[in-house]
Amino acid sequence: MDCRTASMLLQPCFDGELDEGTAASVRAHIAACADCAREMAALQALRDAMKRSVPRYTAPQSLRDRLKQPIPSAGPAAAPLRPARRFPPPWLAIAASLLLAASLGAGLAWRWGPAGPAPAASELLLHDLVSSHLRAVAASSSVDVLSSDRHTVRPWFAGKVEVAPPAIDLSAQGFELVGGRVDYVGARRVAVLVYKHGQHVIDLFVLPEDTPGMTGGEATAGAVMRQGLSLVHRRVGDVQAWAVSDLDSKELAAFGDALAGAH
Amino acid sequence: MIPSSRSDGPNATDDKVSRIEALVLPHLDAAYNLVRWLAHSEQDAADIVHEAFLRAVRYADSFQGGNARAWWLAIVRSTYLTWVSKATGSRAPLSLEEVTKAGDEDQPADPGRSPEELAHWSQCADMLAELLAALPTGFREIILLREMEELSYREIADLLQVPVGTVMSRLARAREMLRRAWAERRAG
Numbered sequence: 001m002d003c004r005t006a007s008m009l010l011q012p013c014f015d016g017e018l019d020e021g022t023a024a025s026v027r028a029h030i031a032a033c034a035d036c037a038r039e040m041a042a043l044q045a046l047r048d049a050m051k052r053s054v055p056r057y058t059a060p061q062s063l064r065d066r067l068k069q070p071i072p073s074a075g076p077a078a079a080p081l082r083p084a085r086r087f088p089p090p091w092l093a094i095a096a097s098l099l100l101a102a103s104l105g106a107g108l109a110w111r112w113g114p115a116g117p118a119p120a121a122s123e124l125l126l127h128d129l130v131s132s133h134l135r136a137v138a139a140s141s142s143v144d145v146l147s148s149d150r151h152t153v154r155p156w157f158a159g160k161v162e163v164a165p166p167a168i169d170l171s172a173q174g175f176e177l178v179g180g181r182v183d184y185v186g187a188r189r190v191a192v193l194v195y196k197h198g199q200h201v202i203d204l205f206v207l208p209e210d211t212p213g214m215t216g217g218e219a220t221a222g223a224v225m226r227q228g229l230s231l232v233h234r235r236v237g238d239v240q241a242w243a244v245s246d247l248d249s250k251e252l253a254a255f256g257d258a259l260a261g262a263h
Numbered sequence: 264m265i266p267s268s269r270s271d272g273p274n275a276t277d278d279k280v281s282r283i284e285a286l287v288l289p290h291l292d293a294a295y296n297l298v299r300w301l302a303h304s305e306q307d308a309a310d311i312v313h314e315a316f317l318r319a320v321r322y323a324d325s326f327q328g329g330n331a332r333a334w335w336l337a338i339v340r341s342t343y344l345t346w347v348s349k350a351t352g353s354r355a356p357l358s359l360e361e362v363t364k365a366g367d368e369d370q371p372a373d374p375g376r377s378p379e380e381l382a383h384w385s386q387c388a389d390m391l392a393e394l395l396a397a398l399p400t401g402f403r404e405i406i407l408l409r410e411m412e413e414l415s416y417r418e419i420a421d422l423l424q425v426p427v428g429t430v431m432s433r434l435a436r437a438r439e440m441l442r443r444a445w446a447e448r449r450a451g
Contacts, residue, residue: 011431011434012416012431050410050411058292063295063312131428135428
């Protein structure tokens with residue numbers, strides 16, 4: 001495992017979020033890499049220090065007493081924050097809208113942010129694609145629907161994502177369709193087609209046209225590199241697609257061309 | 264999913280109360296701790312948890328099994344958000360602008376990872392609480408959920424209603440910000 005991949009997986013490893021196989025290869029890397037070992041030790045030091053010195057507040061007895069009081073079903077208002085009882089707003093609806101706002105905020109905050117010289121949406125998009133790919137590769141199964149039959153894969157996405165993927169057969173060119181999954185880019189659910197080329201996994205993200213950071217119009221021919229991974233953008237028929245892989249960038253560009261040409 | 268609008272009789276309410284008590288009282292300290300760290304005030308924290316408890320009773324039926332603590336903390340958090348938006352009229356109560364700003368920075372992260380740093384942590388551990396309290400709310404929240412409540416990424420993602428990838432990146436930034444703040448403190 002190379003250092004860039006390992007550093008991406010250090011925290012999930014530290015937090016016990018990786019499957020045993022991946023965790024073992026991260027640990028093997030740490031054993032051999034002083035930088036990553038220090039990083040891991042720093043995470044542990046932070047955790048230890050928090051455990052030791054960040055106070056954990058306990059609920060005061062007065063609160064416990066308040067909770068024991070009978071809940072009035074009518075009459076005197078019990079709590080200052082309590083909404084009028086006669087029109088109980090459905091909790092789920094309130095929570096859902098709040099949480100939706102929060103999640104949209106999390107995903108789209110940078111759209112509201114100052115449109116400064118920020119690395120901007122396109123960089124965040126690349127970041128999302130890379131994290132999603134690494135996470136999927138790290139997980140024990142990166143594929144939700146396992147099938148090389150595009151007639152099975154495509155309908156599986158119906159109703160799960162906004163933009164249905166094209167699911168093109170490229171086995172003649174050496175790229176085997178192994179299945180697909182639903183993943184998140186920003187706060188949106190998108191279709192990911194998973195191809196294999198030799199030992200390399202290619203994630204093909206099929207994105208809505210208005211995805212922030214999506215370069216409109218012309219796709220660039222070459223690949224961009226982020227964290228040791230290649231990314232290639234192509235327009236495939238009427239959808240926008242980003243391929244992410246640890247393949248050599250030229251090979252990934254060839255995959256992109258085959259994809260665009262096959263449509 | 265919308266709770267029925269029939270008014271519950273006293274008995275039904277009693278049943279719900281005892282059911283909810285059994286579910287959430289074991290996690291009362293977790294709820295109070297979270298809100299106390301978010302809201303900075305004892306009185307506000309107690310009011311918010313009390314309100315959250317009433318909500319939990321009212322919407323007891325929405326608990327479909329599973330992790331009671333995560334369900335309860337989600338109610339507590341949403342009650343906190345309601346409280347903040349009432350108090351400030353703000354639509355983005357969790358300092359998302361600050362999240363953005365911090366995300367845009369993304370400097371090469373290296374506030375000094377020397378062995379001395381590690382030794383220093385233990386000596387300066389006391390200032391950690393102060394630095395944590397100064398973190399933007401969205402980051403403070405996620406590091407609390409992970410380090411103090413020891414929730415998994417999935418549980419945090421469900422609670423915050425964000426993708427797991429967002430949990431990962433926000434948590435990494437929160438840790439980075441804490442360490443950077445500490446490094447600055449040491450330098451200054």
